[in-house]
Amino acid sequence: MTDQGPIRQSSGQRPEARRDPRLNWWRDAKFGMFVHWGLYAIPAGVWKGEEIPGIGEWIMYRARIPVREYEQLAKQFNPVKFDAAEWVSLARRAGQKYLVITSKHHDGFCMFDSKVTDYDIVDATPFGRDPLKELAAECQRQGIRLGFYYSQTQDWHHPDGDGNDWDYDESKKDFDGYLERYVKPQVRELLTSYGPISIIWFDTPKRITPEQSQSLVDLVHELQPACLVSGRVGNHLGDYASARDNVIPAELLDLDWETPATINDTWGYKVNDHHWKSPRDLIRKLVDIVSKGGNYLLNVGPTAEGVIPAPSVDRLLAMGQWLEVNGDAIYGTRPGPVQGLQWCRTTVRPGKLYLHVFEWPINGELRIPGIRLNVSHAYLLSDPSRTSLRASTHPDAVLVRGPQRAPDPDDTVVVLEYEE
Numbered sequence: 174m175t176d177q178g179p180i181r182q183s184s185g186q187r188p189e190a191r192r193d194p195r196l197n198w199w200r201d202a203k204f205g206m207f208v209h210w211g212l213y214a215i216p217a218g219v220w221k222g223e224e225i226p227g228i229g230e231w232i233m234y235r236a237r238i239p240v241r242e243y244e245q246l247a248k249q250f251n252p253v254k255f256d257a258a259e260w261v262s263l264a265r266r267a268g269q270k271y272l273v274i275t276s277k278h279h280d281g282f283c284m285f286d287s288k289v290t291d292y293d294i295v296d297a298t299p300f301g302r303d304p305l306k307e308l309a310a311e312c313q314r315q316g317i318r319l320g321f322y323y324s325q326t327q328d329w330h331h332p333d334g335d336g337n338d339w340d341y342d343e344s345k346k347d348f349d350g351y352l353e354r355y356v357k358p359q360v361r362e363l364l365t366s367y368g369p370i371s372i373i374w375f376d377t378p379k380r381i382t383p384e385q386s387q388s389l390v391d392l393v394h395e396l397q398p399a400c401l402v403s404g405r406v407g408n409h410l411g412d413y414a415s416a417r418d419n420v421i422p423a424e425l426l427d428l429d430w431e432t433p434a435t436i437n438d439t440w441g442y443k444v445n446d447h448h449w450k451s452p453r454d455l456i457r458k459l460v461d462i463v464s465k466g467g468n469y470l471l472n473v474g475p476t477a478e479g480v481i482p483a484p485s486v487d488r489l490l491a492m493g494q495w496l497e498v499n500g501d502a503i504y505g506t507r508p509g510p511v512q513g514l515q516w517c518r519t520t521v522r523p524g525k526l527y528l529h530v531f532e533w534p535i536n537g538e539l540r541i542p543g544i545r546l547n548v549s550h551a552y553l554l555s556d557p558s559r560t561s562l563r564a565s566t567h568p569d570a571v572l573v574r575g576p577q578r579a580p581d582p583d584d585t586v587v588v589l590e591y592e593e
């Protein structure tokens with residue numbers, strides 16, 4: 174896999190993980206909520222009256238904000254509208270099965286009560302609460318798995334972390350010391366104080382060596398053997414691979430992979446980013462990803478008050494409504510046998526093939542090339558009465574006669590039950 178491919182060279186899945194049953198829940202889950210939340214939600218893309226281009230959580234870097242200045246944001250961080258129950262309930266209603274939230278992003282600010290530093294939400298802000306504790310309790314209560322994003326290499330606040338060359342001299346950094354005495358104790362905190370954690374989502378490996386990546390993987394698995402490690406731990410050592418941000422591979426990949434993606438064009442909240450993808454686009458991206466064997470980790474960027482922006486909420490609820498009807502064709506499925514069609518995607522489970530029709534044919538006559546199936550019952554997944562559609566098997570195709578007009582313009586799912 175090259176750097177131009179869908180998966181970054183530095184991010185990957187250990188070959189032994191491919192058949193590891195520890196990933197079974199994740200393989201069935203398909204859809205998760207990513208949350209990028211931190212001090213960067215205060216400037217929200219604007220610094221000293223100037224619009225800073227790029228993704229919101231990178232503002233400290235893009236505007237070269239000195240540590241002493243950026244730190245001051247903590248004194249203003251008071252997200253009184255934060256409600257863990259509401260966030261988790263949104264994920265649930267959206268049909269998302271897991272939630273991954275930034276515990277520490279590249280800016281170095283810790284969104285949990287860390288004993289290793291005072292640069293954290295409990296010690297440095299007027300808010301004084303630990304949102305990760307509250308989310309952990311709610312996720313338990315509402316049956317959503319919880320993961321923590323943790324920036325292991327880049328830390329623009331720590332003098333020995335990677336990335337900040339405007340406050341610190343890169344050549345004088347003791348990166349290994351930072352890993353041993355800061356990163357590992359924090360990973361230990363995250364895996365010992367918040368109950369069962371399903372994923373540690375490391376990111377941007379950059380300078381981390383294979384030995385250092387391996388030691389992080391070992392630490393996570395020692396503390397919580399079931400916890401998955403994202404591919405971005407570096408050096409091809411993750412439990413599953415991560416696609417490049419917002420990139421969907423052109424074809425099915427024979428590995429466990431996930432596309433992290435945004436609903437607009439930023440991860441961390443930006444007040445002036447209104448470039449929202451449509452519900453149809455998001456539903457089809459989910460289907461496209463699942464049909465190629467991946468998971469969709471879809472991001473929200475809450476405000477400094479702790480509110481998930483309304484356009485994100487609306488879109489997630491629309492996806493949840495579609496999944497409410499069509500979830501059988503997503504959760505627990507595997508990529509279907511027909512790949513590479515423009516108008517249609519396929520997913521399967523034993524005895525059932527799901528056709529996801531994006532472009533409904535004019536006369537309602539669906540022709541699925543390249544498969545031979547003994548179809549015993551064909552029907553629309555949205556049809557509670559499961560009225561049979563006429564289906565016929567031909568040497569080179571299966572034909573299904575559907576209604577004249579697309580029942581669901583976002584994605585109509587046709588179920589083909591077949592004898593194995």
Ligand code: JFZ
Pocket residue numbers: 181228230231376377416417418433440
């Ligand atoms: C990283 C972060 O720098 C970013 O702030 C955000 O957290 C995102 C989810 O991950 O950005 C990346 C990492 C990897 C690629 C692109 C952006 N990549 O492999 O193409």
